[in-house]
Amino acid sequence: MSLSSSRAMAGTEAVTLESLRKKMADFARERDWEQFHSPRNLLLAMVGEVGELSEIFQWKGEVAKGLPDWGEDEKQHLGEELSDVLLYLVRLSDMCGVDLGKAALRKLDLNAAKYPVHLCKGSSGKHTDNPSDANENPKSGGGATEGL
Numbered sequence: 637m638s639l640s641s642s643r644a645m646a647g648t649e650a651v652t653l654e655s656l657r658k659k660m661a662d663f664a665r666e667r668d669w670e671q672f673h674s675p676r677n678l679l680l681a682m683v684g685e686v687g688e689l690s691e692i693f694q695w696k697g698e699v700a701k702g703l704p705d706w707g708e709d710e711k712q713h714l715g716e717e718l719s720d721v722l723l724y725l726v727r728l729s730d731m732c733g734v735d736l737g738k739a740a741l742r743k744l745d746l747n748a749a750k751y752p753v754h755l756c757k758g759s760s761g762k763h764t765d766n767p768s769d770a771n772e773n774p775k776s777g778g779g780a781t782e783g784l
């Protein structure tokens with residue numbers, strides 16, 4: 637048995653976006669489901685799964701981080717719905733020709749530039765509330781530093 641397949645069986649295989657992308661591609665090809673995995677179908681499927689994910693939290697009110705009061709079954713169900721959203725997102729990105737990992741890293745950089753720590757620390761305001769964005773949103777009162 638190869639090292640990678642024994643790792644996979646032991647559940648210690650590194651999970652990367654690329655490994656998920658490949659597994660979803662295999663999953664679709666083996667079932668002749670590529671015909672159904674159009675961008676629009678995948679987007680709608682993903683939104684449906686977001687709905688299923690939301691149902692888990694529906695009517696519960698705010699829940700503590702780490703979900704200390706949830707049972708194992710509930711947490712497992714949550715993991716399944718989170719995974720459905722992720723898997724459809726990965727497949728959608730692939731079918732749109734977007735390198736999701738690269739795009740996400742670039743977006744993180746954009747976010748960091750838009751929300752500089754010195755302006756945003758401890759504040760959850762939109763970037764348009766930042767003093768440096770005043771020209772974009774001249775009527776906005778306050779700022780990211782408001783309340784500090």
Ligand SMILES: Nc1ccn([C@H]2C[C@H](O)[C@@H](COP(=O)(O)OP(=O)(O)OP(=O)(O)O)O2)c(=O)n1
Nearest residue numbers: 663664669672685688717719720721723724727
């Ligand atoms: N045409 C399809 C159908 C399913 N899947 C995969 C991706 C999701 O991870 C999962 C979704 O399966 P279901 O549509 O059966 O949804 P659930 O697993 O949420 O089941 P249910 O809706 O019965 O709760 O299967 C897929 O790739 N392409």
